[in-house]
Amino acid sequence: MKQGLFTIVENTRLTDSVWQMRLVGDTSAITAPGQFVNILLEGKFLRRPISVCNCEGDELTLVYKVVGGGTEQMSRMERGQELDILTGLGNGYDLTVSGEAPLLLGGGVGVPPLYMLAKKLIQEGKKVSVVLGFNTADEIFYEEEFKALGCDVTVTTVDGTKGTRGFVTGAMENIEYTHFYTCGPEPMLKAVWRASTTSGQLSFEERMGCGFGACMGCSCKTLTGYKRICKEGPVMRKEEILWQN
Amino acid sequence: MAELKVNLCGIEMDNPIIPASGCFGYGYEFAELYDINCLGTFSFKGTTKDPRFGNPTPRIAECTAGMINAVGLQNPGVEKVISEELPKLGQCFHKPVMANVSGFSVEDYAYTCEKLDKEEQVGWLEVNISCPNVHGGGMSFGTSPEAAAEVVRAVKAVTTKPVIIKLSPNVTDIVAIAKACEEAGADGISLINTLLGMRIDLNKKAPVIANKMGGFSGSAIFPVAVRMVYQVAHAVKIPVVGMGGVSSAEDVIEMMMAGATAVEVGAANLVNPFASRDIVRDLPRVMEKYKIEKLTDIIGIA
Numbered sequence: 138m139k140q141g142l143f144t145i146v147e148n149t150r151l152t153d154s155v156w157q158m159r160l161v162g163d164t165s166a167i168t169a170p171g172q173f174v175n176i177l178l179e180g181k182f183l184r185r186p187i188s189v190c191n192c193e194g195d196e197l198t199l200v201y202k203v204v205g206g207g208t209e210q211m212s213r214m215e216r217g218q219e220l221d222i223l224t225g226l227g228n229g230y231d232l233t234v235s236g237e238a239p240l241l242l243g244g245g246v247g248v249p250p251l252y253m254l255a256k257k258l259i260q261e262g263k264k265v266s267v268v269l270g271f272n273t274a275d276e277i278f279y280e281e282e283f284k285a286l287g288c289d290v291t292v293t294t295v296d297g298t299k300g301t302r303g304f305v306t307g308a309m310e311n312i313e314y315t316h317f318y319t320c321g322p323e324p325m326l327k328a329v330w331r332a333s334t335t336s337g338q339l340s341f342e343e344r345m346g347c348g349f350g351a352c353m354g355c356s357c358k359t360l361t362g363y364k365r366i367c368k369e370g371p372v373m374r375k376e377e378i379l380w381q382n
Numbered sequence: 383m384a385e386l387k388v389n390l391c392g393i394e395m396d397n398p399i400i401p402a403s404g405c406f407g408y409g410y411e412f413a414e415l416y417d418i419n420c421l422g423t424f425s426f427k428g429t430t431k432d433p434r435f436g437n438p439t440p441r442i443a444e445c446t447a448g449m450i451n452a453v454g455l456q457n458p459g460v461e462k463v464i465s466e467e468l469p470k471l472g473q474c475f476h477k478p479v480m481a482n483v484s485g486f487s488v489e490d491y492a493y494t495c496e497k498l499d500k501e502e503q504v505g506w507l508e509v510n511i512s513c514p515n516v517h518g519g520g521m522s523f524g525t526s527p528e529a530a531a532e533v534v535r536a537v538k539a540v541t542t543k544p545v546i547i548k549l550s551p552n553v554t555d556i557v558a559i560a561k562a563c564e565e566a567g568a569d570g571i572s573l574i575n576t577l578l579g580m581r582i583d584l585n586k587k588a589p590v591i592a593n594k595m596g597g598f599s600g601s602a603i604f605p606v607a608v609r610m611v612y613q614v615a616h617a618v619k620i621p622v623v624g625m626g627g628v629s630s631a632e633d634v635i636e637m638m639m640a641g642a643t644a645v646e647v648g649a650a651n652l653v654n655p656f657a658s659r660d661i662v663r664d665l666p667r668v669m670e671k672y673k674i675e676k677l678t679d680i681i682g683i684a
Contacts (some may be wrong), residue, residue: 138655140654177653182445182448182653183442183653344440345442346442347651347652347655349411350407351407351411351652352404352453352652353404353427353436354451355441355442356456357439358435363435
């Protein structure tokens with residue numbers, strides 16, 4: 138983990154409520170896709186944890202959804218503004234167990250961390266399939282970006298306004314894969330966990346205090362003991378998950 | 383040359399800065415970030431007789447200038463703290479540490495304190511009779527002078543190291559409880575623990591925190607803490623450790639002027655992991671600004 142000042146170089150709207158922010162700063166603490174950063178915002182006591190969408194050289198890309206006052210504040214920020222960010226938080230995805238044909242499943246704002254993961258897997262010569270799930274056509278983002286990486290992309294929408302109608306698990310049935318990686322709302326994670334036929338990794342969310350393992354605010358029970366979502370997570374292995382509801 | 387040394391219950395500290403229990407784990411998360419030996423000491427995660435997972439999540443809610451937590455004393459239990467956490471801590475911290483203890487009965491407190499008292503690394507025992515997040519214990523001991531005194535007597539009977547009692551602000555007369563602890567043999571008082579608070583999620587039309595209520599901390603509570611430290615410090619002769627919303631060297635000076643011998647830093651560490659280190663670093667400059675040569679000169683000066 139590192140604390141550093143990042144300068145915004147771009148902050149643009151992708152959909153009605155999803156924004157992309159590109160920043161420049163010391164990214165050296167970011168070691169794996171699926172990690173997150175924790176952003177200090179003026180007037181807010183707690184930092185805002187946001188998953189890393191991409192990181193290349195000194196450039197960090199975050200894709201975030203405006204859900205409350207903090208993210209709304211972020212959406213109003215402009216090029217040149219500086220942010221105090223803790224980087225390199227969480228374990229991230231393990232690429233070493235992907236096999237030759239990994240499947241990545243993202244739901245809504247759970248899509249962004251899969252981008253850097255897809256990029257790394259493609260770089261390693263894997264055949265990467267991606268299923269991006271949204272509620273409706275207007276909410277879709279990053280479809281072209283994943284295609285540009287060379288992934289085999291399937292889009293699903295719950296209302297059928299674009300791509301395959303239904304949930305990501307529907308599309309999952311028609312894809313052959315060696316390992317799965319997923320991030321999204323918890324009901325989706327659980328559905329993917331149930332439908333999956335291989336080993337896999339799931340990224341979880343929880344309200345956090347510190348984001349670096351000190352406060353025990355985001356603990357969860359797993360089959361391998363108590364874990365902190367922010368420190369031993371957010372990525373959990375399929376076989377260790379103990380569903381609470 | 384600014385003199386930062388203070389003496390807390392017979393143990394000399396290089397400076398009065400103590401990261402507060404529950405905001406600093408067992409130290410080593412922070413030791414990865416900076417040399418925690420720059421601190422006066424720190425109070426480790428509240429330890430109970432048996433292991434505890436704590437409360438269901440969400441455990442955290444944000445507030446204006448603060449936060450609410452309802453962690454519920456998650457800890458591996460005293461046996462594991464002694465066999466696993468303290469050896470790990472020993473690798474990165476070479477000063478006496480403050481052992482924070484919680485319990486659900488007088489016997490629990492005595493049992494856990496007796497065990498930790500025997501550990502060489504432990505300098506002080508900080509007995510938390512003020513946790514707002516567990517039922518049938520914690521705060522219930524800290525809200526009655528008689529119950530508080532009973533815990534103090536039981537712990538003092540089985541320990542040799544200084545016993546500091548951590549008080550709850552969620553009482554009508556904190557001075558009466560502090561005095562009861564002093565009369566029962568406490569070596570020091572620390573205050574304040576968190577204020578009982580609550581937030582409601584407007585979308586869900588339900589409490590943010592699964593446990594509904596939790597402990598409110600952060601800079602918002604600082605004035606309440608200063609007031610209570612001032613009241614207690616004027617009423618007892620034993621040293622007082624001040625805490626509650628401290629986030630700067632100026633806050634430390636203010637707490638000491640209110641009567642604190644040492645000062646704990648809590649939620650600030652969660653927002654800025656370097657907060658305690660920065661306060662230690664900033665203290666000489668702030669002391670110079672206010673023409674303070676020795677920190678001990680200002681204890682209770684206000």
